[in-house]
Amino acid sequence: MSLEMLAAILSLIGAVFPIWQFKRSRNDFLAQRKALEEIDTMRLYQQAARLHDLSRATWAKPVETDPTPFKIVDPKSNVIFVGDPSHLDSDHQVDFKKLVRLMKAYSLTERQRLQTTQRCEKVFQVWSAVLPARINNEVLGDYLEDIHRRIAAGESRSLVFLRLVWAVFWTGVDAVGYFVKAIGRSKSTN
């Protein structure tokens, strides 16, 4: 295979991969948003239906002695949201099967978030090998913290991916400037 052909194949992959990645993450994002909207419309205690609560919530089947059929536990605040059939009014009426299905769909996207976080951390780990220690600790650390926040806030993977590219670019520019200044300083002292 000639070098030109290899270059053509690589540029084709380079062009198609970001589009494919963007489309995939957009589809994930839309599916997640739809699921959340559906959960929201179910009006299971307005607080529980909010994104922040659901992102921390886990669902569990109660033990037999427990009079309630299902409960959603928020491990951080220890709030228990209970659906009690004897007290179901129009505001608290919940299709639990549907809720469970939606929460399972949501937990899938949670797994994707974890994957995205791990991938970002790996990229930064590799990139940090060529950066000065100060830029690695201060700048790359801040970018990683920012990415963590964005992922936790439910930002789509394509935007997180863009942020990653942006971080690598700016830390690269910063590192070049840092080295140039360090060389200038050492020359002036000599």
Next chain:
Amino acid sequence: MGLHPQEVKDMLVGMMQLFIDHKAALLQALAAGGEGYGLELIDRVKQQTNGAITLLQGRVYPALRELEQEGFVKSYESDPLPERGGRPRRYYKLTAEGRRAATAQRNAASSLFQLGWEGR
């Protein structure tokens, strides 16, 4: 392809960010809210200006390093944090000279704005 007026406005605001004096903004942020690290200072400026000024992350760190070399701020590292992949945060705080410079800057800016109001 026509652009929405809001998109044009966003683009112009984005371009304006390039001309903001990052060193001056960081000095004011440190003077107003005490010590802080890069990301926190960016958020602080954004909050204080109700989102009108957003500092560029790529320009904040070189500006902070310059301020440190000029003796306006000093920095120290915190303990390593898991959300930063085990990296420490670098906190900056104003020196006495930095505080004087921030006050002088603020006085100069308020005199300028007063001049603008009196000229109306």
